[in-house]
Amino acid sequence: xxxxxxxxxxxxxxxxxxxxxxxxxxxxxxxxxxxxxxxxxxxxxxxxxxxxxxxxxxxxxxxxxxxxxxxxxxxxxxxxxxxxxxxxxxxxxxxxxxxxxxxxxxxxxxxxxxxxxxxxx
Amino acid sequence: xxxxxxxxxxxxxxxxxxxxxxxxxxxxxxxxxxxxxxxxxxxxxxxxxxxxxxxxxxxxxxxxxxxxxxxxxxxxxxxxxxxxxxxxxxxxxxxxxxxxxxxxxxxxxxxxxxxxxxxxxxxxxxxxxxxxxxxxxxxxxxxxxxxxxxxxxxxxxxxxxxxxxxxxxxxxxxxxxxxxxxxxxxxxxxxxxxxxxxxxxxxxxxxxxxxxxxxxxxxxxxxxxxxxxxxxxxxxxxxxxxxxxxxxxxxxxxxxxxxxxxxxxxxxxxxxxxxxxxxxxxxxxxxxxxxxxxxxxxxxxxxxxxxxxxxxxxxxxxxxxxxxxxxxxxxxxxxxxxxxxxxxxxxxxxxxxxxxxxxxxxxxxxxxxxxxxxxxxxxxxxxxxxxxxxxxxxxxxxxxxxxxxxxxxxxxxxxxxxxxxxxxxxxxxxxxxxxxxxxxxxxxxxxxxxxxxxxxxxxxxxxxxxxxxxxxxxxxxxxxxxxxxxxxxxxxxxxxxxxxx
Amino acid sequence: xxxxxxxxxxxxxxxxxxxxxxxxxxxxxxxxxxxxxxxxxxxxxxxxxxxxxxxxxxxxxxxxxxxxxxxxxxxxxxxxxxxxxxxxxxxxxxxxxxxxxxxxxxxxxxxxxxxxxxxxxxxxxxxxxxxxxxxxxxxxxxxxxxxxxxxxxxxxxxxxxxxxxxxxxxxxxxxxxxxxxxxxxxxxxxxxxxxxxxxxxxxxxxxxxxxxxxxxxxxxxxxxxxxxxxxxxxxxxxxxxxxxxxxxxxxxxxxxxxxxxxxxxxxxxxxxxxxxxxxxxxxxxxxxxxxxxxxxxxxxxxxxxxxx
Numbered sequence: 030x031x032x033x034x035x036x037x038x039x040x041x042x043x044x045x046x047x048x049x050x051x052x053x054x055x056x057x058x059x060x061x062x063x064x065x066x067x068x069x070x071x072x073x074x075x076x077x078x079x080x081x082x083x084x085x086x087x088x089x090x091x092x093x094x095x096x097x098x099x100x101x102x103x104x105x106x107x108x109x110x111x112x113x114x115x116x117x118x119x120x121x122x123x124x125x126x127x128x129x130x131x132x133x134x135x136x137x138x139x140x141x142x143x144x145x146x147x148x149x150x
Numbered sequence: 151x152x153x154x155x156x157x158x159x160x161x162x163x164x165x166x167x168x169x170x171x172x173x174x175x176x177x178x179x180x181x182x183x184x185x186x187x188x189x190x191x192x193x194x195x196x197x198x199x200x201x202x203x204x205x206x207x208x209x210x211x212x213x214x215x216x217x218x219x220x221x222x223x224x225x226x227x228x229x230x231x232x233x234x235x236x237x238x239x240x241x242x243x244x245x246x247x248x249x250x251x252x253x254x255x256x257x258x259x260x261x262x263x264x265x266x267x268x269x270x271x272x273x274x275x276x277x278x279x280x281x282x283x284x285x286x287x288x289x290x291x292x293x294x295x296x297x298x299x300x301x302x303x304x305x306x307x308x309x310x311x312x313x314x315x316x317x318x319x320x321x322x323x324x325x326x327x328x329x330x331x332x333x334x335x336x337x338x339x340x341x342x343x344x345x346x347x348x349x350x351x352x353x354x355x356x357x358x359x360x361x362x363x364x365x366x367x368x369x370x371x372x373x374x375x376x377x378x379x380x381x382x383x384x385x386x387x388x389x390x391x392x393x394x395x396x397x398x399x400x401x402x403x404x405x406x407x408x409x410x411x412x413x414x415x416x417x418x419x420x421x422x423x424x425x426x427x428x429x430x431x432x433x434x435x436x437x438x439x440x441x442x443x444x445x446x447x448x449x450x451x452x453x454x455x456x457x458x459x460x461x462x463x464x465x466x467x468x469x470x471x472x473x474x475x476x477x478x479x480x481x482x483x484x485x486x487x488x489x490x491x492x493x494x495x496x497x498x499x500x501x502x503x504x505x506x507x508x509x510x511x512x513x514x515x516x517x518x519x520x521x522x523x524x525x526x527x528x529x530x531x532x533x534x535x536x537x538x539x540x541x542x543x544x545x546x547x548x549x550x551x552x553x554x555x556x557x558x559x560x561x562x563x564x565x566x567x568x569x570x571x572x573x574x575x576x577x578x579x580x581x582x583x584x585x586x587x588x589x590x591x592x593x594x595x596x597x598x599x600x601x602x603x604x605x606x607x608x609x610x611x612x613x614x615x616x617x618x619x620x621x622x623x624x625x626x627x628x629x630x631x632x633x634x635x636x637x638x639x640x641x642x643x644x645x646x647x648x649x650x651x
Numbered sequence: 652x653x654x655x656x657x658x659x660x661x662x663x664x665x666x667x668x669x670x671x672x673x674x675x676x677x678x679x680x681x682x683x684x685x686x687x688x689x690x691x692x693x694x695x696x697x698x699x700x701x702x703x704x705x706x707x708x709x710x711x712x713x714x715x716x717x718x719x720x721x722x723x724x725x726x727x728x729x730x731x732x733x734x735x736x737x738x739x740x741x742x743x744x745x746x747x748x749x750x751x752x753x754x755x756x757x758x759x760x761x762x763x764x765x766x767x768x769x770x771x772x773x774x775x776x777x778x779x780x781x782x783x784x785x786x787x788x789x790x791x792x793x794x795x796x797x798x799x800x801x802x803x804x805x806x807x808x809x810x811x812x813x814x815x816x817x818x819x820x821x822x823x824x825x826x827x828x829x830x831x832x833x834x835x836x837x838x839x840x841x842x843x844x845x846x847x848x849x850x851x852x853x854x855x856x857x858x859x860x861x862x863x864x865x866x867x868x869x870x871x872x873x874x875x876x877x878x879x880x881x882x883x884x885x886x887x888x889x890x891x892x893x894x895x896x897x898x899x900x901x902x903x904x905x906x907x908x909x910x911x912x913x914x915x916x917x918x919x920x921x922x923x924x925x926x927x928x929x930x931x932x933x934x935x936x937x938x939x940x941x942x943x944x945x946x947x948x949x950x951x952x953x954x955x956x957x958x959x
Contacts, residue, residue: 030654031654032653032654032657032697032698033698034757034758035654035657035658035661036657036661036694036697036698037757037760038661038754038757038758039661039664039665039694040753040757041749041750041753041754041757042665042668042750043664043665043668044749044750044753045746045747045749045750045753046665046668046669046671046672046746047672048742048745048746048749049672049742049743049745049746050671050672052738052741052742052745052746053734053738053739053742055674055730055731055733056726056727056729056730056731057722057726057729058677058680058681058719058722058723058725058726058729059672059674059680059726061719061722062671062672062680062681062684062719063671063672065684065711065715065719066668066671066672066684066687069668069687069688069691069711072703072707073691073694074753074757076694076695076698076700076703077698077757078760078764079698079700080698080699080700081760081764081766082764082765082766082767082768083699083766083768084766084768084769085766085768085769085771085772086768086772087768087771087772087783088699089698089699089700089768090764090766090767090768090771091767091768091771091783091784091786091787092767092768092771092787092791092792094700094702094703094784094787095702095784095787095788095792095795096787096792096795097700097703097706098702098703098706098784098788098863098865099788099795099796099799101703101706101707101710101711101865102706102710102799102802102803102865102942103799103802104711104715105710105711105714105715105718105946105949106802106803106805106806106949107806108715108718108719109718109806109810109949109950110806110809110810112718112719112721112722112952113809113810113813113952113953114813115722115725115726115729116721116722116725116952117813117953118728118729119725119726119728119729120725122728122729123728
């Protein structure tokens, strides 16, 4: 087995761990972390593709490398937005009197759509 | 060649369609917030003109317009391309977003009646959504599409929780995580495609693609990602709280146009990219999920206690019709052309009617101070124009003449019957009945004499007229001829040659 | 021998990833995730992608880790209802299917591998750049990079939109409210200038050797955050025109050059002949500034109400 294949398989494994974590994560942090693991796995598969595409004097195909750099920055932006929402959610839930039952008529009904386990991720 | 000439050509206008709203974002970020509204609406208006010019150019030339960024051609560079379907989506999106922008403006000379002024972030996010959508419709590069989808997500999610309430923040976070999951599954598929073909350009990939295991996996991943983003049953649970919790203008644009971006891309993947034998094999599965969406989400909509939730579940149901289109359009028969036209028409008439209904629901809630359906009795006397807009929008959802939804459903039904897909025909009819149930439930109640006199806040009348204008456009689609649209076939892949009218 | 080392590296990543997904204390999970990022950086070096390795360590592990650490304490408040065992099994099956399918694809990738490397080699001389990755990012696929700067801007607008309008001229809360200790202060005074130099070098060198705007910008952002944590510099208010212009430098420069290219070179984002490298470096300076400021502001989060 060559290094690109090994790391490609690792990327597949990281993706699988990420997908599992996104589906079963108990809190928002777990899902954000799982999203980042999945992202890391996807990028790594791309890295294996890039390394296999070595040629014309380059040790790896430069196009996937550039795309992964873009992808990492985009994933960071996503993480920052998700964490900001997570912190705001925690702050709102921590407020005295913000227990789910008391979230005031109209808005509490807005959460009714989430009763099945399929609503995760 | 001088720049002025370059700007005027249809090819160059593709770039303008993307960067005009894109440029507005940093300008709004820097400018004082009081000019944000007017500046954004001007940009939206100009963008509608650009979209119309592109559609005109594509229609006149009878061929797709194309532009290459920096002059670098694929596979190394990135191309933008507008075929008939892209141009159709550009115009529809620009029109709905312009109406949304007008609806969200402050009444001149006073602060917004019954509510606050929309925050400056709304206008920046609106411009970002617009640019991202145009890019989704135009980009030919699978990775550029990934970045466009993420831009769309990051702009759309904060719209849900602009008011910062607990339930809205919960809905926004759930929406974001679902959308990100979808984006990464899509990106995984893109990575596999690059590994197989060494290019990301849709046209170049389509030329080489065969139904190999790797390519099937790539399409499966991309499709799963888009299904999560399009809230296709059973991945729909994020949609109702997100779409119903947002301010009315934001709900309108999320439910009317943002949700259409992943569906547009599914059409691209299955009708442009996939070998047609593969599409024929897989399309019934998509249609099966679409049928489940129509039946289940319509029933759930019937049971909703709140108007905005009812409309949001209706979106999750109406999305299903677009998936019913796939097996009919992939069948490569002359009837496929009709199904394809019907699907596109349904997409557009749903966009206009759904935007109108969310705006009307927002105005009803503004007038009454709540949107509980049980308390809507007599609201027709308070905001008659809004109720009329809601009813006209509902007419299109039900598929009754003369609305656009009627013609769209007749096209889909005829194709289904002629292609022998009886179950699809049955679902289309059943979905219409159920939509009739949840729309009439609201309208009949609203027209009743109220048990006790209603205490209502005044709403801005011009805002009601914006909703009505959108609903009238949805009805206006009912007057298009009942035949395959030639325009939608411009620039489609060669494999469609047998179907073109 | 090297394959053995690679295999050990891969197993370490997998173990750390399982630790991240296993749940438990928020801080432990985030630290394990940062470990995954650092190890992935090593793997990227092994895959001959040094530019990616630098980005992964600086952004994917470092700055992302800083953001996640802030969420660690709040995680328990975002708990949702426990899901059943059956659902866990289903999710496990989905994970296995994903792994198996991807593994098959990785093993069956075509040989020889398709690659755009020859295309890049042919086109690179026209850009006068030595680093092919920078060439792809700023020339061949400049649209993606322009969009990426916009993605950062829109994410920042989204984060700020969580605060009411009237806070939009105020400052975000400090990262850690603890008073600066002598050690941190000393460390910051030594590290910040060195780190800033490293960041500037990374960006400057990026035209010809690995490095570039994203990696350099991330290092500069980390240094700015460190200076703020040590109390060497206050957390800035977000309303200032200077700060906003710094955030917008990248998008404006990119869009401006793009439109100028239309008139001067005939296509959007085309660079005028003979001046390619000069213009590209100018755009890169602007992007580096934008990225440094925007990354730092994204880490700091929404303005919380302290007046400037």
